Amino acid sequence: MNSISTIIIALIAGFLFGLFFFWLLKLNSDYYLKGGKKLLAILLHIARFVTIFLAFWYIAKFGALALLASFGGFLLSRLFFTRFLLKKEV
Numbered sequence: 001m002n003s004i005s006t007i008i009i010a011l012i013a014g015f016l017f018g019l020f021f022f023w024l025l026k027l028n029s030d031y032y033l034k035g036g037k038k039l040l041a042i043l044l045h046i047a048r049f050v051t052i053f054l055a056f057w058y059i060a061k062f063g064a065l066a067l068l069a070s071f072g073g074f075l076l077s078r079l080f081f082t083r084f085l086l087k088k089e090v
Contacts, residue, residue, distance in 0.1 A: 003065065010059055010066035014073025017055045021074070022081040024048045 024044060031041035052074075059070045 003063075006062055006066050007069045010062065010069040011073040013055070013059060014070030015077045015080075016073075017052060017070070018074035018077025019081060019085075021048055021052050022078060023085075026086070 025048065028041055028044045028048065031037045031044065056067065056070065060067045
């Protein structure tokens with residue numbers, strides 16, 4: 001794989017991992033706020049960070065540029081998730 005395709009794939013992977021991460025964050029915060037499922041919320045919290053750590057660790061094997069591209073995709077997914085996918089609370 002050449003470097004441009006690696007960067008594009010890493011950007012897309014970071015974006016998708018970010019969407020998954022922030023969706024789980026919303027689910028996790030709902031568990032904490034609505035009560036009742038505290039243990040599940042704690043396990044989900046740990047699973048979120050382990051998953052994203054392993055994803056970035058794997059992508060780092062392809063080089064620093066791929067890692068930066070995936071982190072950029074991760075940040076773009078945060079922007080996308082908070083702007084378009086979250087319901088606005090009034």
